[in-house]
Amino acid sequence: MSDVTMTTAAEPDGAPRIAVLDILRGVAILGILFMNINDMGQSIYASFDDIRHLGWSQTDRIAWWLREVFANGTARCMLEMLFGAGMVILTDRVADKANGWVVMRRYYVRNLILFAFGLVHVFILLWPGDILHTYGIAALVAFLFRRLRPQWLIMIGLTLALFQLGGGGYFGYYLTLQTRAQVAAIEAKVAAGAKPTAQERKLLKEKAEKDKKRAEARAKSHNDIAAEDKAREGDFRSWTKAQWASFLDIESQFLEILFVWEAASVMLIGAALYKLGILQGRRSRRFYAWTALIAYAVGITLRVIGASEQMQFGDGPYTFWASYEFARQAMTLGHVALINLLVGSAFGARLLRPFVAAGRTALSIYIAQTLICLWVLYPPFMLGLYGKMTWGPLMVTAFFINAALLVGANLWVRHFDIAPVEWAWRSLVERRVLPWRKGARVKPHAEGSPALA
Numbered sequence: 039m040s041d042v043t044m045t046t047a048a049e050p051d052g053a054p055r056i057a058v059l060d061i062l063r064g065v066a067i068l069g070i071l072f073m074n075i076n077d078m079g080q081s082i083y084a085s086f087d088d089i090r091h092l093g094w095s096q097t098d099r100i101a102w103w104l105r106e107v108f109a110n111g112t113a114r115c116m117l118e119m120l121f122g123a124g125m126v127i128l129t130d131r132v133a134d135k136a137n138g139w140v141v142m143r144r145y146y147v148r149n150l151i152l153f154a155f156g157l158v159h160v161f162i163l164l165w166p167g168d169i170l171h172t173y174g175i176a177a178l179v180a181f182l183f184r185r186l187r188p189q190w191l192i193m194i195g196l197t198l199a200l201f202q203l204g205g206g207g208y209f210g211y212y213l214t215l216q217t218r219a220q221v222a223a224i225e226a227k228v229a230a231g232a233k234p235t236a237q238e239r240k241l242l243k244e245k246a247e248k249d250k251k252r253a254e255a256r257a258k259s260h261n262d263i264a265a266e267d268k269a270r271e272g273d274f275r276s277w278t279k280a281q282w283a284s285f286l287d288i289e290s291q292f293l294e295i296l297f298v299w300e301a302a303s304v305m306l307i308g309a310a311l312y313k314l315g316i317l318q319g320r321r322s323r324r325f326y327a328w329t330a331l332i333a334y335a336v337g338i339t340l341r342v343i344g345a346s347e348q349m350q351f352g353d354g355p356y357t358f359w360a361s362y363e364f365a366r367q368a369m370t371l372g373h374v375a376l377i378n379l380l381v382g383s384a385f386g387a388r389l390l391r392p393f394v395a396a397g398r399t400a401l402s403i404y405i406a407q408t409l410i411c412l413w414v415l416y417p418p419f420m421l422g423l424y425g426k427m428t429w430g431p432l433m434v435t436a437f438f439i440n441a442a443l444l445v446g447a448n449l450w451v452r453h454f455d456i457a458p459v460e461w462a463w464r465s466l467v468e469r470r471v472l473p474w475r476k477g478a479r480v481k482p483h484a485e486g487s488p489a490l491a
Contacts, residue, residue, distance in 0.1 A: 058319045058381050060397025061390050062374060063120050064447075067400040068393075068440040069113035071407045072105055075436045077167055078411040079427050081266045082284045087259040088351070093428020101429040106348075107341040108369070111362075114169065115370035118301050121173055122180060122308025123317050129184055142181065148467045149177040155463065164278060165408045166285035169301075172294065176301035180309070188310035195307035198299050199363040207360035214355035221245050252353060267425060274419045281412075304367070311374075319378045326382070330375035337368030395447040399457035403443050410439055 076092055077085055084091035089102060128148075129141050156171025183194060224238045234242065269280035288294070311317045316329075344358030344365065358365070380386025396403060415435070416424040427435060450457060454474050456464070465472045 055398065056318050057394050058378060059120060059123060059317060060395075061381060061393045062116060062317065062377055062397070063400045064393030064396025064398075064444075065373070065377065065390075066113045066116035066120065067403050068396055068444065069109060070117070070404070071411075071436045071440055072109050072433060073111070073113055074165075074167055074407065075411060075432050075439075076429065078165075078408075079416045079423065079432050079435070080425060081263045081270075082166065083259060083262045083266055087256075087263065089348075089429075090351070091263060092432070093430070095428065095430070098429035101433045103345055105429075105433060106345045107338060110341075111366040112370045112373055115304055115366050116373060117169070118173070118176075118304035119308030119311060119317065119370065119374070121177060121301075122305035122310075123312035125177060125180060125184055125305065126309050126312050129181070144467075145181055146178055149174045151463060151466050152177075155459075159405065159408065160285050161282065163405070163408050164281040164412055166281050166288065168285075170404075172297045172301055175294075176298045176305060179298065179302040180305040183306055184309060188313045191306045191310035191313075195303045195305075195310065198303045199367060202363045203360050205360075206362075207357075210359040211355040211357060217241070217245070270416075270424050271418055271422075274417070277417050277419070300363070307367070316378075317374060319381055321378070323379060323382050326375045326379040330372050330379060333368045333372035333375060337365050337370075337372055340365035341369065392444055392448055395451045396444055398451055399447045399460065401463065402457035402459040403447060405459050406443055406446075407439065 080092045092098070125145070129145060151174075153171050153174030156168045156174055159165050159168040159170055183191060186194070220241060224234055224242060227238075228234055266280055266284070269276040269283075308317065315321055340358070340361045344356070344362065347354075347356040347358055350356075377390065381390055414420050416422075418424065447457075453476065455476050456472065456474060461472055461474060
């Protein structure tokens with residue numbers, strides 16, 4: 039194990055840090071902009087409906103393919119795993135000094151404050167894709183399982199993936215194929231002059247109704263995209279209303295339940311991986327090499343199949359309806375293993391060391407990404423670049439923004455112990471003003487609170 043893997047540092051509130059977890063967090067928080075920038079610089083509705091609306095040149099296709107196969111959902115998944123690891127670190131540390139109810143109260147207060155930060159991110163900073171409010175709720179659920187053994191945490195954590203595999207595989211894929219085959223047989227029978235039975239007429243009627251609803255949904259989606267484009271190219275008021283409307287539309291469809299389920303389940307997997315020493319680099323290089331190889335073999339295969347299916351731009355059925363969550367978790371585990379493998383070498387440690395600073399300032403970087411994109415680059419009241427960038431330029435823009443933020447994070451930690459948003463969050467949790475500058479430490483609160491969450 040390298041010094042980077044095991045190096046620790048103390049925060050102003052006395053919390054420990056583990057460098058390899060900060061590296062993972064730094065990579066994840068910078069990677070998340072590649073997932074968000076298309077919804078910041080182009081239509082959110084289009085991302086869920088027709089990705090070609092964001093541009094479909096050869097360069098755009100390459101950019102989308104790379105994003106879809108190697109990155110889609112993995113930054114979010116890694117953050118969820120790290121949140122689970124932080125839960126273990128936090129609760130174990132506080133549990134040494136307090137009873138169970140105190141631990142629970144403190145952890146719940148911590149995440150309710152994070153939930154409030156998320157609402158500010160949505161309604162004040164105008165980012166409808168915020169994850170903070172979701173993580174704040176999901177952490178309250180995950181906390182209830184924190185003392186379980188790793189194998190149980192993993193089993194519970196896989197519930198969404200298994201539900202998706204079974205539900206999406208059977209109802210979404212198998213039954214759809216079966217119904218289409220039956221309808222095709224009935225239509226061939228009718229074309230041959232035979233009279234369909236009552237059951238066959240019922241099946242044809244149901245198919246016609248589903249086709250009608252699908253056409254109506256497609257028309258509504260196109261109207262939503264057009265309305266969003268118009269609003270976000272207007273003025274401050276129309277931009278604000280469009281951002282709020284997108285968030286409230288997501289909430290009205292009860293998708294938040296799915297988001298919380300996803301986050302809480304992966305948090306439990308992250309807690310298990312931390313207890314097993316996998317996240318923080320305590321396993322052998324051979325272990326990480328094999329883990330990366332197997333995880334990437336599964337994840338990349340499923341992702342390539344899923345991306346190819348999406349290129350059909352049809353109504354399905356598609357296998358990725360069933361395999362998406364397994365593919366996402368597999369790719370993320372591959373990234374975790376690869377990073378730990380790199381950190382275990384002198385070259386990899388030097389290469390990844392700058393990401394320690396990004397991990398220590400992750401929450402502030404996340405907010406900075408929003409401020410740069412939604413308050414400078416794309417809004418009509420500033421540079422007005424909304425709708426002007428296609429997939430390729432969007433990804434390039436994300437790269438340069440992240441490069442600047444990475445440099446900024448490293449400059450910041452040279453002079454300060456804690457980043458601005460982290461300082462506000464943990465000061466509220468501690469109920470005291472924490473020091474900012476290096477060397478200005480104060481005695482930690484009796485209960486303490488870890489930097490990792």
